[in-house]
Amino acid sequence: MAPHPSPFLDPGTCAANDTLGIIQLRRDHLIPAVLSSTTDSDYAEGKVENTRFGSFPHSTLINQPWGTQILASAVDTGSRGQKGKKRKREKDDEGDATPGQDAEESRRDLAKAVTASSGFAHLIPPTPETWTLSLPHRTQVVYTPDYSYILQRLRVRPGDHIIEAGAGSGSFTHAAVRSVFNGYSREQAAQPPQQIEDGDEARIGITMKTRKRLGHVYSFEFHKPRAEQLKAELEEHGLGALVTVTNRDVYHDGFCVPAGEDGKLAPDADVIFLDLPSPWLALKKLTRSLPSQAVLKAVSSSDPSTPSADTSATTPQLPAADEPFRSPLNPKGAIRICTFSPCIEQVTKTVSAMRSLGWLEIDMVEIMAKRLEVRRERIGLQEEGLRGANPSPASVHEAVQRLRDVEGRAHVFHSLQKEKQEVIMRRAEAKKRGEKVAPLKEELGDGKQKVNFEALPPSKHDRLERAKKDLEKREIFKEGRLVHRTESEIKTHTSYLVFAVLPREWSKEEEEKARKKWS
CATH class of the missing domain: 1.10.287 (Helix Hairpins)
Structure with missing residues (x-):
């Protein structure tokens, strides 16, 4: 397991070895890189990030304070790997070198990076926002304007458990982890107890007791390669202990996962986010109690694309009598849900299913984010040769x-x-x-x-x-006209967000008890 804390939660003051760093070339051009000091590379300087603004060896990035301007290095990209590959072949032929000796020799052979005549970049810490702009796209992602509103509207707070279906590239996953994080348990911490100091426990939030409910994200993905890739990325980012990635078809198999180390059932979710093609089919698995066959038929019949003659074929069957029903929801509070759908037809089917299954306060929202640039505009022939003006x-x-x-x-x-x-x-x-x-x-x-x-x-x-x-x-800050313009392009895409609330189940005994207490 990757060392804790994750750079997404506590990046520290400097970039460390084997952690994620973001190389910012321009405002909208970011490159993620897991920094490594090893020489397992084709370059004599070790691992190198080659960009249009120059080459940046990882040795020039490690232990640098976040926000530092990193100058490009002169890296020979033409003859890379020739000496390294030859040396590896010779060691393989000899067959008497141990892995420790190879690592020691690699450290001795690491060439010192030479600063180039031009080119630079900035080293910034990873955040869900920067990761969203730089992550490798495997599917369409949920961008910052959308997931920031979703998490705020769902009232996500530290200690909550979130169900995420349709993980895709993991943009929403990283944002959700930051929102629910409120510490690690002793079992989740990578270091053994004797290596964790008292100050570190307070800093990274390690709790000795399990009474405090720790935040967790339960992410489900139907596509197996995408699920495996997301799980590997989360381990690299130090978030593996806070996210459970499951490769599953939630339409048929639901959202329940095996019990955790504390013996409690999971996911025990407080918040649900569905980024699925057919979220109304997944709603049948998100109930507090076993729904009746009539309710399931009503939900299936609300789908206009399903012929009435085939309704029985598409209606999920109730579990066998010997199978106890298990709900993935937290029984102690109201459940908040958001579905992410690009088409209004999907919204119609989702809302119909929500009404049949008892969801309340159903609301649809469309995010139309625009960023306005406010500045002073100076126009005139006297501005010739000056920067930031129109001559x-x-x-x-x-x-x-x-x-x-x-x-x-x-x-x-x-x-x-x-x-x-x-x-x-x-x-x-x-x-x-x-x-x-x-x-x-x-x-x-x-x-x-x-x-x-x-x-x-x-x-x-x-x-x-x-x-x-x-x-x-001249006092340029007072000259010109004060104007505002809309940014030409912003990273987002139009989709409809459907929000709803599933109230807590309330029995007659609980009603009578509350009446006596509060009357």
């Missing part, structure tokens, strides 16, 4: 004046060129007649005596120099 004419007067300046300097230039051409032609005719002519330079002169440069319009070089001098006295 175009702000009025007709400025445009006409600039044209006059350009034409005025062009007129002087062409007149000098014409005069020079006339002098050259006169010299040629004089040479034909055999007359003696003075040197061309003496006859033309430098031309400055004939041109009054102070009266000429300023050149582009003069304008740029004057703009730089004026910039020292």
Whole structure:
């Protein structure tokens, strides 16, 4: 099991070995990398992340404070691996090297990274937000604008148990773990008790007793390769003890999992999130008590795509009499659910099934997230050469004046060129007649005596120099118009969110007991 705490929960002050780090090249371009100091790589510098902004060996990233600007390194990408592969073949032929000796030799052979002339990136800690933007997409993911609203609307808090069906790429999984985390049990901690100090117990939340209900995420995925990949990623990220990934068809097999180490039944869920093609079929497995056959038929008949003649074939059968019914829900409180559906037809079927199964406070929401950029817009020819401005004419007067300046300097230039051409032609005719002519330079002169440069319009070089001098006295933060514009693109996709609440079961005995207590 990966060491705790996870960098998603407590990244610390610096990037550590064998933990996840995010290399930020641009605002919207992030690269995740599990940092490693080993030389199990084709490069002499060890593991290297090659990007369009340069190469970044992991040795230059480990033990660096989060937020540090990392300069690119000069890595030979053309002859990579030739010496390393040859050395490995020689060791394999000898057959007398032990794994410990190989590791020691690899550490000695690790080349020191040399800083390149250009290129840099920033090293930032992993969060659910940065992981969502950089994770390898196996399916369509739930982006930050959606899952942040979902977790807030479902009132997720530390200690809750969440059922997630349709894990996909694991974007919502990482966000859910952070929301429910309230510590590790002693059994979940990777270190043995004698290696955990008292200060560390308080820092990472290790609890000695099991009375406190620890948060947990129960994630279900139908596609086996995706489930295995998600489980491997969670182990790498140090979240394996907080998430139970199950490869299962929840439509038929439900959401119950074997009892945990404490003997309590699982998932014992407080919150449910369904990102499934047919969430109404999974709702039949999310009940507090055994539903009747009439209710199951009503739920199946609410599906418009199911012919009435085939209703009995699609209706789930009740479990056998010798099989005790087991609910995956927490019996001590109300259950909150959210379904994630891209089509309104799916919403219609889901709402019909919820009403048949006793869900209340049914509500549908569509997230239309927009990010507004507020800034000052400076327009005018006086902004030429300055950063963050639009050096175009702000009025007709400025445009006409600039044209006059350009034409005025062009007129002087062409007149000098014409005069020079006339002098050259006169010299040629004089040479034909055999007359003696003075040197061309003496006859033309430098031309400055004939041109009054102070009266000429300023050149582009003069304008740029004057703009730089004026910039020292200007208060740019007060100039221009205050404008706001919508961001061109934001990472999200349109879907319909259906929220509902399943109240706690209330018996007559409990009602009478509450009446006596609170009357």
